[in-house]
Structure formats: structure tokens, C-alpha cells
Amino acid sequence: MSAEEFEVVYLGTRPCAEGVASFRFSRPEGYSFTPGQFFALTLTTNDGVESKFFSHADAPADAAIELTTRLSGSAFKSALVDLPRGATVTLSGPRGRLGVPEGADSIGFLTGGVGITPAHSIIRDAMQRSSGLDIALIYGNRDESCIPYGEEFRGYAEAGTLLYVETLDHPGVDWHGESGFITADLVRRHVAEPAGRPWIVAGPPPMVDAMKRVVADLGLPSESVSYELFAGYGPNG
Ligand SMILES: Cc1cc2nc3c(=O)[nH]c(=O)nc-3n(C[C@H](O)[C@H](O)[C@H](O)COP(=O)(O)OP(=O)(O)OC[C@H]3O[C@@H](n4cnc5c(N)ncnc54)[C@H](O)[C@@H]3O)c2cc1C
Numbered sequence: 001m002s003a004e005e006f007e008v009v010y011l012g013t014r015p016c017a018e019g020v021a022s023f024r025f026s027r028p029e030g031y032s033f034t035p036g037q038f039f040a041l042t043l044t045t046n047d048g049v050e051s052k053f054f055s056h057a058d059a060p061a062d063a064a065i066e067l068t069t070r071l072s073g074s075a076f077k078s079a080l081v082d083l084p085r086g087a088t089v090t091l092s093g094p095r096g097r098l099g100v101p102e103g104a105d106s107i108g109f110l111t112g113g114v115g116i117t118p119a120h121s122i123i124r125d126a127m128q129r130s131s132g133l134d135i136a137l138i139y140g141n142r143d144e145s146c147i148p149y150g151e152e153f154r155g156y157a158e159a160g161t162l163l164y165v166e167t168l169d170h171p172g173v174d175w176h177g178e179s180g181f182i183t184a185d186l187v188r189r190h191v192a193e194p195a196g197r198p199w200i201v202a203g204p205p206p207m208v209d210a211m212k213r214v215v216a217d218l219g220l221p222s223e224s225v226s227y228e229l230f231a232g233y234g235p236n237g
Contacts, residue, residue, distance in 0.1 A: 006031050008091045010083045011064055018146040019071040020114060023080060024064040035059060035121040039093030045075040052076050052232060055117035059125035068117050068148050098228045105134060106197040110182060110211045112140035115203020118228055120149045127156055136163040136191050140182045143170040165190045184217035194218050199225045204233035
């Protein structure tokens, strides 16, 4: 399906500390997407009219469209933060081909921070539909103050429906999970046969570059790994 333009209503935001927040918009009539796809959002900013891409963080059956992003202080992000509830903005989508490969019965994700958005959409959709997809999520964040969707993922892990590994670069003293960056060794310790499933890597350029090294260290066949580069974030992510 090619991208079409829709008017959507801004419904509200949910902050996640450390300058990361989720923003919700009404789901327009006639709009459908596949988990993993993204859309363009157009806002009037202090620098003029600007459009930016965001992966769907919501699942298709959710009541609202959701994006999760870093509040960088850019003109676009300031306009997003300043949107009054009830404002109408333009969304164009769906776009992209990222998703669970056709016929796959398992999938793995290597991601961190705001790069979680397509994984969240795919995982939430699989859980809502009880699809039985065998999912491994390896998820890195800076510290406990903001692990986007972490509580939801822990719930799935406790229910036995998600192999969930969270690791922090700067864990606090009470942290009982993994610490440090995602490495091939960390993946091997948790996932029995990493080469036995397709993988998805998504996020800002520094995250994707780091995960490419992990993919190489794991010796994953290149055709089994899909990438979504959040182009637009700078070299520092
Ligand atoms: C397919 C796709 C999916 C995406 N999905 C998401 C998503 O789910 N969530 C998300 O947050 N983003 C996503 N993005 C990226 C998004 O479109 C934006 O590019 C990103 O959020 C950065 O926008 P910004 O307004 O914060 O930064 P911009 O103002 O566009 O700046 C870009 C970068 O340059 C840096 N920068 C800006 N000004 C300066 C300066 N003067 N000096 C030095 N550095 C500077 C900023 O820190 C920033 O990292 C996606 C992109 C693509 C292509």
C-alpha cells in the first residue's frame, strides 16, 4: 500500500524521563499498516513546515497511533511538545517494508532506546493476537530512569511469551538485570541458537552501527538480518 495523507488529532503524551516521550494521535478512518512500518508527521515549527519519519510504536489493534521519540530540543520536537491537545496535524503513511519475514515462526530484536519502536509494535501485535511467534528481545538502555515499554515487556516475559533481556550501560545499585552494552556474548548467553531465527535491528545510526558489529561477531547470515536506520539522528544519536 502506498503512503496516503491523513488528518489526525493529537491526543496526549506520556513522558519517559531523560527527555524521551510517547505521543498519541487518533487513528484515522481507512488507515492501516503492518507492524514495523513507519509514517511521516508534518508540523508547523518555528523554522517553517517540517516533516519527520517515525516508526509506529502502536499495534494495528490499538485505539491510537503512537510514536516515541527523543526530545532533542530541535524546532520539530519543540513543536511536538507544544502541540495543544485536540490539534489536527498531517500524517502520511504507511511506509516501509520492515516486519516479520513472511512465513517466519520466530524473530529476534537487537535494539536500544527509541530504536525500540518497531519492535514494540511487532511484539505488542503478536501478544494481542496470541500469534505464538517465538520472540527474543535484546534491549539496551542507559539506566533505569527510562526503559521505554520496559514494564510491558517484563509482563510478557513473566507470562512466558517473550524471551526478554534488558541491559543497562549505567545500572543503579538495585539493578538485577544485565549491565553493559549488547554484545555477541550476551546474546549467546540468552538465545540458544542465534542463527536459527531472523533478526531486526532498528535505531539511530550509533545503535545500528554497534549492532552491525554484534551481528558480525555472532556470524549471522546477512540475509537473515533486517535493518531500519533512524536516519535524521546525528552521529551521537
Ligand atoms: C524509517 C525511519 C524511522 C524513524 N523512526 C523514529 C522513531 O520511531 N523515533 C524517533 O525518535 N526517530 C525516528 N526516526 C528519526 C526521526 O525522523 C528524526 O530524524 C529524529 O527523531 C531526529 O529529529 P530531531 O528533530 O530531534 O533532530 P534534528 O534537529 O533533525 O537534528 C538531527 C540530529 O542532529 C543533531 N543536531 C541538530 N542541530 C545540531 C547542531 N547545530 N549541531 C550539532 N548537532 C546538531 C541533533 O542532536 C540530532 O541528533 C526515524 C527515521 C526514519 C528514516
